[in-house]
Amino acid sequence: MAVVNSKVGRLGLFLANPMVAKIDKVKESGEPSSTAKGITKKTIFFLLLTVVGVLIYLLAHPYMSTAYTEMVEGYEVNLIEAGIAFGSLILGLLGTFICFKFVRSAFFFGSLYSFAQGYFLTFLFHALGEDFLFPCLVALSLTLLLVFTMLILYRLKWVRIDKKFSSCIATLVVVGVLLTIIVAILNAIPQTKEYVQFIVDNTVAITISGIVGIIFATLLLLVDFSVIDYSLQEKLPKKYEWLSAFALSFSVIELYLKILNFVLRFLQPSNN
Secondary structure (H helix, E strand, C coil): CCCCCCCCCCHHHHHCCCHHHHHHCCCCCCCEEEHHHHHHHHHHHHHHHHHHHHHHHHHHHHCCCHHHHECCEEEEEHHHHHHHHHHHHHHHHHHHHHHHCHHHHHHHHHHHHHHHHHHHHHHHHHCCCCHHHHHHHHHHHHHHHHHHHHHHHHHHHCCCCCCCHHHHHHHHHHHHHHHHHHHHHHCCCCHHHHHHHHHHCCEEEEEEEHHHHHHHHHHHHHHHHHHHHHHHHHHCCHHHHHHHHHHHHHHHHHHHHHHHHHHCCCCCCHHH
């Protein structure tokens, strides 16, 4: 019978990505069992594949035929590169749900998703302009700093992952949904539409929204740490290492995207 990690609780798992929820509900042990070293190596493998996706795009781009290049909203886009970028990304995202049912597919779909993210982002930023390189590096540095900081805080037990923690995450979600609904309603009313647009486009509001999004992604990363720690304590079979690594790398990449979006709003305001 499936179990639920008592530290995180059902609410925290409901908000986490499906792969983490899958790991937490497993009641299975075996030898050899999952190890922290194994999960770390596999997570690094997935993240390195993201870098491979970047390099493959950069190496292949000069050889792409210009016959398939078209102008899309003022940007030059190679249709072949666009097809590869969006196709692999969609397959990778679908793979996260397939892994929920078939654990052994985590290696394949985790690799595909990681590669696709690197290829897709490089394709996107190359199409938008080379001036996006600096914001990408800034976002990468901030992501690595935040991930390692949260990992240290978790290992030192300065952050408690329990049902109260899950309630905190849920509160952020509820507040975010309510604010979205209120803004949508007020924006539909002609008398208040102008004021809503002023608030939404305000730098302070944009900053707060971006920070809240980053905080939320960081909290979910801590949930990943807790669930993976649980899998190690319960000595889950080694086959779950790939799923744990995929879940962790997925959360790291999602955190990077939120930080990148936040950085771009300030360093490239004309392109947002």
